[in-house]
Amino acid sequence: MKRIGVFVCHCGTNIANTVHCDQVAEVAKDFPGVVYSCDYKYMCAEPGQQLIQDAVREHNLDGYVVAACSPRMHEPTFRKCAERAGLNPYMIEQVNIREQCSWVHADKEKGTEKSIDLLRMAVAKARKNEPLSSSTIPVTKRALVIGAGIAGIQTAIDIADNGFQVTLLDREHSIGGRMAQVDKTFPTLDCSACILTPKMVEAAQHPNIEMVTYAEVTAVDGFVGNFDVTIRKKARYVDFDKCTGCGACQEKCPKKVSSEFEMGLGPRKAIYVPFPQAVPNKPVIDAEHCRYLLDGKCGVCKKICPTEAVDYEQKDEVIVERYGSIVVATGFDQFDISKYEEYGAGRYPDVITGLHLERLMNASGPTAGKIKRPSDGKVPEKIVFIKCVGSRDEAKGRPYCSKACCMYVAKHATLIKEKMPQSKSYIFYMDVRTGGKSYEEFYKRTQEQYDGQYIRGRVSKIFQVGDKLIVRGEDSLIGRPVEIEADLVVLAAGMEPRADAVALARTLGISYDQHGWYTEAHPKLQPIETHTAGIYLAGVCQGPKDIPESVAQASAAAVKATGLLSKGELTSEAMIAECNEAVCAGCGLCISVCPYKAIEKKKVSERVHGQMKERVVAVVNPGLCQGCGACTVNCPSSAMNINGFTNEQILAEVDALCQR
Amino acid sequence: MSTVEDKKQTAQDWEPNIVGFACNWCTYAGADLAGLSRMQYPPNVKLIRVPCSGRTNPQFVLRAFQKGADAVLVAGCHPGDCHYSTGNYFTRRRYLLMQRLLEYMGIDPRRFQARWISGSEAPKFRDVVTQMSEEVKALGPNKKLREEL
Amino acid sequence: MKAFPKAKLQEVLKTLASKGTLYVPALVDETHRYYPYRADIQVSLEQNSAISPKEIFFPSTEKIYNFTAYGIDGDYEEILPDRTACVLFGVRSCDMQAILCMDDVFLTRGYIDEYYATRREGATIVALGCSKAGADCFCSSMGLNPVEHEGADAQLYDLGDYYGIQGRTEKGEKVVEALAVAGLLSESSAEVLVPEEFVLQVDSEGIAEKLQAMFEHSLWDQLWRKCINCGTCTYLCPTCHCFDISEKKKNQHCGVKIKCWDSCMFNEYAMMAGGHNPRPSKKEKVRQRFMHKLRYFPERYGKYQCTGCGRCIAKCPVNLEITDVINQVREAKVNG
């Protein structure tokens, strides 16, 4: 029989006012297992804790119960006090007779009676406490960053600066992501490449960063501290050690292909570097278009390559690497504007998106920075911008606001006025959202100094007449329909999760919302973590945001990731599930309800009628289990139990509370 | 054995004994907040702290009725708020069935309640507890499923 | 022979009920077992009861003592069953024989089970002769006479429209006398109806001796294959007497000890303290049941522990029939 001590706290007058603490302590003496019981003014204070420690030694207690405030507040305190007294911290219980008793019941008799019941419950539970300890799991001191846009690059740099190895992985063959396609950035109008490329170079040259581009994650096994990630490196057909990046092959390659990077507005070759500042700045052969790889003809690039770097025999390579933590920074796709037939998107070449305009304005873009109409190359006079295309629109399944469009439309209007003073920009809007530092001032300047005409209203239809685009809408401020003959229409297409975002989420085992944005652990207090320990989020993959926020999240994700790695080992929760293998039938009902995928199956062998037989049982991974207890209820044979909240303990509590 | 132990059974000053299972992250915190705000409510509900409402096994509810509880409350976070992300979704399904099964067995629905009470809904905690105490006091002691020793 | 018309059964039962609690086989909520007599109860004497009368003397759940424990000192207070006299009416030969088997176990060989003894002494057993064999009965094969059994205090004979009655013991005489005083008895020379041949018959001669060499016989490897190891046969069987001790706590100091039925078919039945179980699988459990009925009990008490009441045959979910086992043992070839 365990020797239990009972310590009833007065909490000054907070408890003593409406509970006879002395009477409670007195009655507790008769509870089975209680060998010492006293009450004192301030249990949590130094003298109180000293009193406890003395009593533990003097009466050689196995555990004790403190009747005081809420365990949510001082359970850690009394656990540390137990440790100092030489007890296992999980041998103690704290019962709440303050917030849930003395403060809420004025009647002193009833308050005392309830305190006695609650104390009897806690003693009944304490008698079934067992010493617990959290186990430690080794952590591989290496991080993986999936997606190498500005968020991924910033995360990788911060992790690397903290002295940890990090792999920066991207599906494209160069890092840079969306931001590389952007010409200028708001509100400073810095040239995007000028602020991005130094970071790309820094990432490329950082000793702690291993860049793995043109590669995809195909499987993630293991758990926090020990993720085994299977990576498929797509064949480049160019040996990067030999290639010097001279670009001769790109000139001579006969096969022209529409460049995805240029949003289809310009050509690229079958062997290509997507944009001049690409990192790594070496070409890759596009297997779907290269004549040699398709039907064995040509081979020009191999012939003229001075360092014989071209190697058609290269195959995809699959590697498995172990990482301690993973940061997901996979960015976004632009909303597919062809879903708006009413705007003629996809039919009229001059109805383009913001990113198309970025490429047209970009000096290294298809039109070397001159804004020309994709249809006939003429310089447009009147340009119409339409905002909230594929955002704030339930009909199209995109109810959310994409946050950055208002600012980049204002930026476009400003830049166009600067480049072509005689042009005129009309911007159809519902609202203008300028929620960033000096955003509002930037927007004011667009209206006042750059003659951006903002029309509050929706556009109902766009149709082509001759070489003009008739934009029919309404101006709700003056309540009249509006019609503009435009030379160019720019739709502010919203942000969408990557097409394969859900597939990656399933591979990683993280959750996602109904649109496909990855779900953070808590929308307000844990925007970086996910419910899967060791996996963090950065950038737009977690939801629409602009570059400053993405960079901020990137650095935050880096701190979270390195925080995990710096400890070298992970202490698991102590109050977690445990499977009684003798009773477990291996039915797997527990696995289906575990939110953390913390339960695996393992084979055990045992003697049955003299022969060794193998059977499957469930086993709990201490690194992942958070002790929620869902498995214990779904397990009919109650083989699963939670240490610290065992079935036997809760039954003892129910019995103690129901005593008459 | 001191007098406080044996409870008087006379009708009008009989007090119901209600067992509550409160999830540590939401309802228990809500109850604490009710205490911090010095709200007043009848002393009949005593909470057993569980890590998640998903830890509350229907067999605990049956055990409470068997050992003489007059009513049982199972309370946890609102679906979506669960600290363990999916705990209360399973609680919701299981107790939608259990609630109907208990009613089917003849237990008065007012004697078993499952409610979502978040960490900030202290007034709601007080109201649920008060309402339950008053209703059950009117109903009288629970004889059903009770163990006679 | 003294007799009373079947039509007057209710009055007979009323007079007997005035002497002490009268248990009669009755049908209540489609369950046919022995209930305390009430005027409106639906007495059912056509067939034997579905649940045996053993629960009258050896109830499935019985409080044996209250206990209190404070730290290391505690005490207990016995709860003996009440001593009021009772009359067990309508017991057939198979059940009467079963009661005698129970008496051997609970009252002989230096071990007296007080609880059983108290109930048994206070009881007067009025046996009832069968006129028609039930679908699963085979008491004649077990050496019993369905028409009468000498062990009863009083014996009723089925005379067609009348029930003949004969007192055998002093308690039985009192019953007959009480009925006579109530003017219910009259003389009848009608023939005693005897059941024609039994559907189920088996030759149980020498089975106990043959089983002594058959512990390892291959018969047991096949027998258990369809059994689901539930406790139906043992809980319906009038001679099964195994029990377990359990307890219920009122609060953390006091509680009550309970004696309750147990079954050799349950896994935990033969579980040793260290976790070893000499009868781990179904084969050993099924073998144990029939060995006990047909060999161990006869070796110890000189009579089969199966009285042919057929209740296990009627309700076994997989129709594992003791008559079939007896036949298989008879035909089994035993070398050496």
Place this chain on the structure above:
Amino acid sequence: MNSLIKEMQALAQELLASGEVKGVFGWTKGSRWYLTPPLFIQKAEDAIKLHYDEFAINNLTSLLLDYRNSDDKIAIFVKGCDSRGILRLIQDKQVNPEKVLVIGLPCPGMVDKEAVKDQRHVHDLPLLRKCQECRYPNPVLADRTLGDVQVTKEPGVPIGITAERAIQKGVGSKGKERYQEVKEIEALSADEKYAFWQKQHEKCLRCYACRNICPACNCRECIFESDKKGWVNKAATTTDNAFFGITRAMHVAGRCVDCGECERVCPAGIPIMKINRKIMQDIDELFGTYDAGTDLEEAGPLNHFKLDDPEEFL
């Protein structure tokens, strides 16, 4: 019917002789005309004992649990309702699909043998109530079939050589009213409901026949096995019986395959299916119609959830 029995015997004989399986579960002729109890044979020459008729009521699937540890392959004959038990055991990982050869049979509709037990021979044999309410007369899964029955996951009418005899006898005629009795109890007042169930739980002997015959009750060690586990007392008091009844219902909630065996084997005649059907009805209403043991891929209603599940606890 005799041709079907001959086919069964031939198939069993061939399977055992070839060594493809080490044992065959089927039925055999019992000691009386209304009995066709289970049979397990291991030798080819015993195949002649196999029999099949309207009294082969037993669902043999729970007997497979004794072969959890064995590497032998076992063949088992299944009717429609039995096959759902196989699927239940496979989904609960208690039976390895490669270690069991399921042979599907057409079901002629089973007879209520308790009703005909005392007469010598009755010509129009009354159908078991569970067969009148049967919605899955055809096997939902089978490696082989006899009597040209088809395997189908959907509820339907009997197929195969005994089909029109089964339909004529009324198999599935009451399929729509299977929740009828549940509705009757739900209509009672709280006290009437309690009184009804109190009487049933009072009758319970705790012999565990309902648990041991049930394919969904496949734990290695049941919590009711011993009162050392602390859940319930071993004594058959009414409250402990109620605790057992209600807890078992919740354990098989969303897993019970509606085979009705628990109610049939209960020696005290407790209407256990009235509890299981109540839960099935609630599951259909709350989470969408779900028939356990018909689709191997679909997770049970208590093993997954939807964000927009009905909300009653706000």
